[in-house]
Amino acid sequence: MIPEQFGYSAPSSLGEALSLLQEHGEDAKVLAGGHSLIPMMKLRFAAPTHLVDINNVPGMSYINEEDGKLKIGALAREVDLEDSELIRSKFPIFIDASKLIADPQVRNFGTVGGNIAHGDAANDHPAVMLALNAEVEITGPEGKRTVPIDEFFYGFYMTAVQQGEILTEISIPLPEGKFGCAYHKLERKVGDYATAGVAVALTVDESGTCTSAGIGLTNVNPVPLRASRSEEALVGSKLTDEDIARAAQFAAEDCSPSDDLRGDEDYKRHVVKVLTKRMIKKAIDRI
Amino acid sequence: MKKQITVTINGTPHTVEVEPRMLLVHLIREKLSMTGTHIGCDTSSCGACTILINGKSAKSCTILAVQADGKEVTTVEGLATAEGLHPIQEGFKENHGLHCGFCTPGMMLRAVELLEKNPTPSEEEIRWGIAGNLCRCTGYNNIVKAIQYASAKMQGNELPSTEPEFV
Ligand SMILES: Cc1cc2nc3c(=O)[nH]c(=O)nc-3n(C[C@H](O)[C@H](O)[C@H](O)COP(=O)(O)OP(=O)(O)OC[C@H]3O[C@@H](n4cnc5c(N)ncnc54)[C@H](O)[C@@H]3O)c2cc1C
Ligand code: FES
Ligand code: FES
Numbered sequence: 001m002i003p004e005q006f007g008y009s010a011p012s013s014l015g016e017a018l019s020l021l022q023e024h025g026e027d028a029k030v031l032a033g034g035h036s037l038i039p040m041m042k043l044r045f046a047a048p049t050h051l052v053d054i055n056n057v058p059g060m061s062y063i064n065e066e067d068g069k070l071k072i073g074a075l076a077r078e079v080d081l082e083d084s085e086l087i088r089s090k091f092p093i094f095i096d097a098s099k100l101i102a103d104p105q106v107r108n109f110g111t112v113g114g115n116i117a118h119g120d121a122a123n124d125h126p127a128v129m130l131a132l133n134a135e136v137e138i139t140g141p142e143g144k145r146t147v148p149i150d151e152f153f154y155g156f157y158m159t160a161v162q163q164g165e166i167l168t169e170i171s172i173p174l175p176e177g178k179f180g181c182a183y184h185k186l187e188r189k190v191g192d193y194a195t196a197g198v199a200v201a202l203t204v205d206e207s208g209t210c211t212s213a214g215i216g217l218t219n220v221n222p223v224p225l226r227a228s229r230s231e232e233a234l235v236g237s238k239l240t241d242e243d244i245a246r247a248a249q250f251a252a253e254d255c256s257p258s259d260d261l262r263g264d265e266d267y268k269r270h271v272v273k274v275l276t277k278r279m280i281k282k283a284i285d286r287i
Numbered sequence: 288m289k290k291q292i293t294v295t296i297n298g299t300p301h302t303v304e305v306e307p308r309m310l311l312v313h314l315i316r317e318k319l320s321m322t323g324t325h326i327g328c329d330t331s332s333c334g335a336c337t338i339l340i341n342g343k344s345a346k347s348c349t350i351l352a353v354q355a356d357g358k359e360v361t362t363v364e365g366l367a368t369a370e371g372l373h374p375i376q377e378g379f380k381e382n383h384g385l386h387c388g389f390c391t392p393g394m395m396l397r398a399v400e401l402l403e404k405n406p407t408p409s410e411e412e413i414r415w416g417i418a419g420n421l422c423r424c425t426g427y428n429n430i431v432k433a434i435q436y437a438s439a440k441m442q443g444n445e446l447p448s449t450e451p452e453f454v
Contacts, residue, residue, distance in 0.1 A: 001329055008290060008307035008353050031354075038349050039331050041308075051307065053354065079343075103419025105334060105397065108343045109350070190418040191332065 003041035010053040014060075014166065017052050018141055021164045024050035030166055031055070032075060032114035035106050036123075054166065063087060070172040074113025079104075081112065090174070092286065093131070093181035093199060097124045100184075102191050116152070117167045119159040119223075122193040126153060126224030128183055129170065130216030131199035136160065137169035144168070153223040177211065179203050182282035185218055186271050188262060194219040195262040198251070198275040200283045202234065210234045215247070215276065220255035220268055227251040230276060239284055248276040292356035296321070297365030305352045312336045312347035314355075315362060323363035323392050327421070334420030337393035338362050344400040346419070363392035366399070374440040375399055375433070381449045384433030386424035394420045398434045407438055 007024070011017040021028050029048035031037060032055070040046040054060070060075035063084045070091065072081075078098045081087050087094050101107060101115075101124055115125040116136070129136075134149045138161055147160045154160065161167050185197030197218030203211045213234040215227040229250035237243040257268035289304045294314070301319055315324050315338070324347060327335030331349040338347045339361040366373035375395045378384060385391040394417060401408060401416040408416060413434050414427070422430060432447065439446050 002310070002313075003308045005288060005306065005308055007288065008351070010353070010356070034351070034354070035331065035349055038351065042310075042329070055354070099415075103334070104401070104416060105337055105344045105346045105419045106331065106349075108345060 001042040003038070004044060004047040006041075006048055007050040008053065009050070010056045012056045012058070014054075014057050014139065014168070017054050017057055017166060018139065018164070020050075020052045021166070022141055024052070026163060028052060030117070032117070033077065033110040035102070035110045036114060036118045036120070060168065065174065068174050070174060072112050072170045072172075074111060074117075074167050074169060076112050078107035078110050078112070078115075082107070091132070091172075091181060093128055093183045093201065096183040097128050097185075097197075097199070100124065100187060100194075100197075106191075112170060113167045116170070117159060117161050119153060119155075119157045121153075121156075121221055121224045122219045123224075124183070124185060124194065124197055124218055127197055127199040127216030127218040129172075130224060130226045131181065131183075131201040131214035132172045133201075133214055134170050134172045136167060137171065138162075138165050139168045140165040146171075150226060156222060175201070175203050177203050177205060178287045180283035180285070180287035182279045182286060184275055184279055184282075186275065192262075196220045196255075196257065196268050196271040196275060198272060198279045200276070200279040202239075202280070202283045202287070204239070204284075204287060208238055210237050210239050213247075215251065217251060217255050217272060220257040220272055222256070225255055227254055227276070229254055234280070239280070244277055244280050247280060248273045251276040290353050290356075292353055294352070294355045294358060294360055296360045297362060303352075307351060307353050309352045310348055311338075311350045311352045311355050311360075314352035315347060315360070321362055321364050325389055325392060327389065327393075332421070333390070334393045334397060334417075335390055337396045337420065339396055339400060342400065342403065344397045361396065361399075363395060366395065373399075373437075375402070375437040377440065378433035378436035379430075382429045382433040382436055383451060384425065384429045390420060390422040390424075394422065394430055398437065401434070402438055402441060406442060408434070410435070 027049040031051040031053040060073040062073040181201040183199040185194035199216040201214040213231040217225040230247035233247040252269040252273035293302045325335040327333035336348040
């Protein structure tokens with residue numbers, strides 16, 4: 001399978017990349033890891049007329065701590081997350097997610113920025129970013145703006161990144177106090193997209209009372225979903241089995257999965273309930 | 288529309304003109320006639336097209352040839368040297384790590400990167416490490432043994448038994 005014809009540029013600075021996007025207009029697309037875009041182009045589900053390959057733009061692959069935030073450059077790859085000591089020690093949720101994304105070859109290329117910019121509720125990072133209350137930095141011809149993750153996903157393959165803009169950074173507030181986080185998805189086989197996935201991030205105070213909760217769901221809604229009622233059920237609670245069960249029940253009720261080859265709606269709601277319970281417990285264990 | 292690119296494959300630079308839409312696997316197989324790299328699924332799933340780009344294993348059916356401009360590519364043709372087979376090739380040979388051989392070039396290149404990053408992987412790490420490579424023949428056990436053999440050989444450790452395993 002061969003994509004339709006297109007033009008290609010590989011600029012070596014962000015400014016140049018932005019002008020190329022401007023110049024080539026509506027049907028130009030950014031090429032990052034290419035592991036969502038190229039398969040779509042091969043199937044001719046996507047037919048951009050020009051690709052602006054940003055892989056030669058230097059300084060976009062960092063993963064570091066700065067100003068009380070974890071900062072991930074848009075071109076950091078899945079494999080960079082797996083190799084990062086900072087991620088391993090403070091945000092094991094990314095290791096949970098990355099390990100379940102496709103396979104090592106895909107993870108050598110796929111970028112974290114591309115994973116969310118793709119705007120697909122089946123991808124795994126969107127739910128993780130919701131749980132961690134990420135902010136997304138978008139750079140356009142007019143400069144940079146920052147969008148909270150709750151305002152990032154618009155619809156199927158649609159995000160806050162507008163024509164002519166580039167997602168440049170993801171930042172995550174470093175948790176205060178005792179913090180635990182976990183992600184898991186049910187997949188039919190290695191490399192499959194999620195039947196359902198659940199990301200949980202919790203903080204608790206000295207007395208063991210939950211002071212904040214973030215819960216994101218993968219592939220059970222047209223857009224990546226924050227399980228707000230589940231979060232509310234946990235904040236202020238001592239995280240008893242009863243409260244955890246209630247939060248899991250809310251997540252199962254509030255998502256809207258569709259029937260497909262991976263299962264019917266009832267089954268997926270059940271998976272969400274089980275995974276939410278397990279991931280809350282796993283996050284607690286990691287505190 | 289065509290772009291001139293220079294890709295170094297197994298140490299030899301190739302300067303070619305390609306359409307941006309040409310996939311790297313097609314450049315390697317069709318334009319440069321190195322047919323050791325296989326196309327299995329053509330949908331990024333099977334790993335038969337796995338090569339190394341600057342040492343990183345990659346599915347060449349999901350990468351454009353223009354993306355390899357200026358890069359070092361290794362294909363199966365580049366594994367053996369004047370001194371003989373690469374330890375991973377020897378491992379596959381000694382352990383019956385292949386039947387039809389279709390998946391083998393991709394498996395071996397994937398294993399090369401795996402052993403580069405983790406020279407003494409556990410069986411579980413090997414199985415996770417080759418999760419992106421499908422084999423329809425062997426049932427994987429002998430592939431795992433082949434990689435363990437290569438690991439031992441590369442470390443200078445005692446080589447594991449190559450007695451076939453009947454399961
Ligand atoms: C076999 C296979 C299995 C997979 N399984 C999973 C899985 O289980 N879970 C999962 O989450 N993903 C999975 N993926 C997808 C993979 O993780 C992709 O790499 C990822 O979704 C997209 O990242 P990318 O860097 O490859 O983006 P690309 O493919 O380069 O781009 C994707 C889209 O985002 C846009 N884009 C990318 N980066 C930017 C940017 N910085 N600014 C603006 N726009 C941008 C592009 O224009 C394009 O529209 C799988 C892929 C394959 C091939
Ligand atoms: S041919 Fe490339 S992964 Fe199957
Ligand atoms: S040996 Fe036949 S596919 Fe692996």
